[in-house]
Amino acid sequence: MKELAGRLTALDPDAGAAVRVIAYFDRLAESRAGLEALVRGAAVLAGVPARLVDADRRVQVRVEADGTRRENDLPPDPGWPYAALTPGGAPALWLERARAAEPSVVDAVILERAAGAVRLVLDRTRGRAPADDPALVETVLDATAPEAARLHAARRLGLDPAAPARALAPLDGRPRIAPAQGDPEPPVGRVGVGPVVPVLDLPHSWEQARVALRFSAEGTAQDPGSGVVHADELGDVALLAHLVAPGAEPPPDVRALEAAAAATPWLLTTLHAVATTVSLRAAASEINVHHSTLQERLAHAEHLLGWPLRTPQGRFRLGLALAMRHLVRSQGEQ
Amino acid sequence: MTQAPPPPFDPELAAALELIKDVISPGLTMDEIADVRQGAGIQMLAELDLTLDGFFEVEDRAVPGPEGAPEISLLICRPAVPAQGGPRPVIYHVHGGGMIIGNNRVGVDAALAWAKELDAVVVSVEYRLAPEHPHPAPVEDVYVGLEWTAKNAAELGADPQRIVVAGASAGGGLSAALALLTRDRGGPQLIGQLLMCPMLDDRNDSPSTYQMAGLGVWDRTANETGWTALLGDLRGGPDVPAYAAPARAEDLSGLPPAFLDVGSAETFRDEVVAYASRIWQAGGAAELHVWPGGFHGFDGFAPQAALSQACRAAHVEWLRRLLSR
Numbered sequence: 001m002k003e004l005a006g007r008l009t010a011l012d013p014d015a016g017a018a019v020r021v022i023a024y025f026d027r028l029a030e031s032r033a034g035l036e037a038l039v040r041g042a043a044v045l046a047g048v049p050a051r052l053v054d055a056d057r058r059v060q061v062r063v064e065a066d067g068t069r070r071e072n073d074l075p076p077d078p079g080w081p082y083a084a085l086t087p088g089g090a091p092a093l094w095l096e097r098a099r100a101a102e103p104s105v106v107d108a109v110i111l112e113r114a115a116g117a118v119r120l121v122l123d124r125t126r127g128r129a130p131a132d133d134p135a136l137v138e139t140v141l142d143a144t145a146p147e148a149a150r151l152h153a154a155r156r157l158g159l160d161p162a163a164p165a166r167a168l169a170p171l172d173g174r175p176r177i178a179p180a181q182g183d184p185e186p187p188v189g190r191v192g193v194g195p196v197v198p199v200l201d202l203p204h205s206w207e208q209a210r211v212a213l214r215f216s217a218e219g220t221a222q223d224p225g226s227g228v229v230h231a232d233e234l235g236d237v238a239l240l241a242h243l244v245a246p247g248a249e250p251p252p253d254v255r256a257l258e259a260a261a262a263a264t265p266w267l268l269t270t271l272h273a274v275a276t277t278v279s280l281r282a283a284a285s286e287i288n289v290h291h292s293t294l295q296e297r298l299a300h301a302e303h304l305l306g307w308p309l310r311t312p313q314g315r316f317r318l319g320l321a322l323a324m325r326h327l328v329r330s331q332g333e334q
Numbered sequence: 335m336t337q338a339p340p341p342p343f344d345p346e347l348a349a350a351l352e353l354i355k356d357v358i359s360p361g362l363t364m365d366e367i368a369d370v371r372q373g374a375g376i377q378m379l380a381e382l383d384l385t386l387d388g389f390f391e392v393e394d395r396a397v398p399g400p401e402g403a404p405e406i407s408l409l410i411c412r413p414a415v416p417a418q419g420g421p422r423p424v425i426y427h428v429h430g431g432g433m434i435i436g437n438n439r440v441g442v443d444a445a446l447a448w449a450k451e452l453d454a455v456v457v458s459v460e461y462r463l464a465p466e467h468p469h470p471a472p473v474e475d476v477y478v479g480l481e482w483t484a485k486n487a488a489e490l491g492a493d494p495q496r497i498v499v500a501g502a503s504a505g506g507g508l509s510a511a512l513a514l515l516t517r518d519r520g521g522p523q524l525i526g527q528l529l530m531c532p533m534l535d536d537r538n539d540s541p542s543t544y545q546m547a548g549l550g551v552w553d554r555t556a557n558e559t560g561w562t563a564l565l566g567d568l569r570g571g572p573d574v575p576a577y578a579a580p581a582r583a584e585d586l587s588g589l590p591p592a593f594l595d596v597g598s599a600e601t602f603r604d605e606v607v608a609y610a611s612r613i614w615q616a617g618g619a620a621e622l623h624v625w626p627g628g629f630h631g632f633d634g635f636a637p638q639a640a641l642s643q644a645c646r647a648a649h650v651e652w653l654r655r656l657l658s659r
Contacts, residue, residue, distance in 0.1 A: 020352070020353050023352045023353070024349045024350075024352050024353055025349070026352075027345075027348050027349040027351075027352045028345055028346070028348075028349045030348075031342065031343070031345035031348050031349075032345065033345035033346060033349070034345075036640065037345055037346045037349075037639075037640065040346065040638060040639070040640070041346070041349060043638075044638045065638075066637075066638055067637065067638025067639060067640070067642070067643060068643065
């Protein structure tokens with residue numbers, strides 16, 4: 001009997017097609033179908049691949065017209081018909097149909113019904129903006145939580161347990177977890193960025209992100225330096241963090257820096273430029289002073305600090321002192 | 335008897351039913367047979383590309399029918415490229431249609447897909463339909479088609495020792511009957527029987543036949559129509575031969591390895607599960623899949639659905655294992 005009705009294939013844009021599209025998605029929604037079934041419905045009814053991308057919830061589903069799931073990383077074509085999940089929101093559901101002279105009414109109905117059903121499923125299964133659920137993030141980052149609890153929390157956050165991710169430690173704001181590739185909106189302000197690790201190692205990434213945060217700076221004259229610090233780029237310099245507790249009595253070279261800076265407004269910016277550029281010429285250009293001015297400033301600074309700044313060893317000592325100054329000044333919760 | 339509620343349809347399949355409900359209804363009465371034979375489905379099936387983009391050479395061959403009966407037509411699809419490793423296996427396909435409708439194109443696309451994947455020859459047999467031609471006309475046509483295929487295998491580049499019978503619905507029932515017939519008559523040997531949602535039991539009285547009444551595809555009304563067309567007054571009585579309704583067979587030993595599958599939400603569920611169990615009880619080899627939430631023939635109606643993909647993959651994998659022996 002089964003072949004009598006023919007195959008469930010792409011609908012002709014004839015009368016009644018829209019009605020059947022609506023009935024199809026209503027029925028899927030009624031029986032609480034998942035995202036893949038909804039995206040597959042869009043692909044099968046439209047006869048072209050369909051894809052759903054919700055960056056905030058880390059959802060990506062692409063299904064071809066024959067019903068097979070096949071992801072690809074190519075960006076959506078701006079000519080494809082699409083729908084947003086919320087009115088005025090970003091495009092989230094696409095039909096991969098080359099731009100046609102006339103937009104298809106059936107496509108529009110498919111997109112509208114599928115997007116509506118997708119939104120309900122996402123709200124039901126993943127909640128709104130689940131990446132911001134602090135309790136779940138806390139669990140994933142907690143090394144003392146059981147593995148099963150961390151995996152469960154990761155899934156609830158929309159993280160693929162098999163895909164690597166990293167922890168972010170913003171100075172202002174809650175801990176964040178970002179997939180290894182493409183964080184849609186990196187946090188603003190000062191942030192320590194942990195290394196990319198398997199999901200179960202995220203507590204480790206988090207720990208390193210917090211260390212990295214302590215090396216960050218406000219980027220002002222009093223606190224020159226980068227606001228975003230990657231643990232990966234620190235290397236063994238990160239080990240200094242264990243030697244210098246936040247708010248502790250500063251080591252002698254840091255004390256010397258503070259004393260010199262108190263009397264000399266340009267000092268920290270100038271020394272930061274010297275410590276982070278490849279030559280004195282580059283440092284001068286970085287802070288917009290003449291090379292000879294820089295030489296005069298360095299002579300003055302050497303006098304104040306009591307160690308040379310224009311030898312390799314002196315520059316190393318300076319870099320160390322500046323790094324430790326960040327560590328002393330940081331308000332890390334260590 | 336109070337009937338428990340039916341198992342839910344798989345969500346994607348429930349939605350697919352929504353699309354086809356105007357074309358196909360769960361029931362079917364004798365009066366409606368003529369109309370259904372003229373339906374859009376048959377025309378669409380005639381438009382199938384049987385060559386699969388030139389992969390197969392396609393031929394309709396008229397061969398002698400059973401003694402005193404007209405010729406029958408075999409649809410023969412052979413891979414166009416010469417075989418690499420000797421003669422090819424044969425998938426001997428028996429179409430579905432409740433014993434009352436259809437032709438040898440119906441459902442053959444699935445068999446062609448397997449044959450392309452596994453480098454096999456497909457022979458799809460046309461058989462006379464009930465009620466004009468009641469039992470044993472359909473199964474005898476299927477039997478002589480197999481005999482011809484085995485005898486003429488060399489001409490088809492095929493191996494007569496490696497024939498698998500495959501069919502869905504009524505075609506599955508006829509395939510099971512063919513396995514019984516070849517066993518009992520010492521006819522051509524089958525190496526396997528692929529029985530997809532097969533129609534096995536004329537009694538139409540299992541719990542699933544009641545549970546699914548009025549639902550899905552091919553409910554108990556349609557089933558009664560099909561069996562009555564085939565058997566007339568014999569249907570459901572004590573004298574139905576096993577070659578008409580394989581569930582009636584008392585001995586299921588000595589059969590070729592079987593693959594059986596069925597949806598959990600269809601009329602045939604319980605008779606298919608019972609048939610598989612009886613094969614095991616008789617010491618035979620069988621693989622059984624019950625697809626949760628599947629309606630009758632779901633993988634044909636909605637091949638894109640996740641469950642259909644799993645179901646079709648199971649067919650190919652079973653054939654691959656069978657043919658690699």
